[in-house]
Amino acid sequence: MSSTADTSSLGDRAAVALLEYREGRPEALGDFVREATPLLWRTVRAQGVSREASDDVVQHTWAALVRHADSITEPKATLKWLLVTARRAAWEVVRKERADQGHRTELPDDDAETSATLPDSGPGPEAEVLKDERDRLLWQALGTLPRRCQELLRLVSLADRPDYRSISSAIGMPVGSIGATRGRCLAKLRAVLTQHGEASWT
Secondary structure, three states: OOHHHHOOOHHHHHHHHHHHHHOOOHHHHHHHHHHHHHHHHHHHHHOOOOHHHHHHHHHHHHHHHHHOOOOOOOHHHHHHHHHHHHHHHHHHHHHHHHHHOOOOOOOOOOOHHHHHHOOOOOOOHHHHHHHHHHHHHHHHHHOOOOHHHHHHHHHHOOOOOOOHHHHHHHHOOOHHHHHHHHHHHHHHHHHHHHHOOOHHHO
């Protein structure tokens, strides 16, 4: 992908990947597949498709893009095309599953514009991808901290209201020291993230 990928939108990168693929550089599309697959997977999951079936739907969506790569007249619409295709395929899976169970199916109209703009019940898939990227950076930064801090912050992150007694037993740290130690560890984590421009995410 080009050096401008870090500042361009996902839609822009989809257009670039498609154009480069058409020009005989399939590796460009491969890079975009790795980047955008989490977005498509969460989009499919948001329609009520199982985890296992979602993998198949996403694979079929990418295969469809390859088949229709030369027929997409507006490269900047590539990302929208992928999302619409993934949603339609997801609806077909849900429709079939409900039919197999003898349930009447009431799903959204299969309209491209509706498909592209239909709100999902949970956070938008792009927001989920951003969350995934944020989490990846956080865990990466955590790995640079002393092992004691890593253990403590991992345990604390497992619950909204962590049980300090359980944490004390797990890592052998006095209950009265956990709060202060946690604060120092978070400060170290924030310092690492600050070096990477991610301080606002802590």
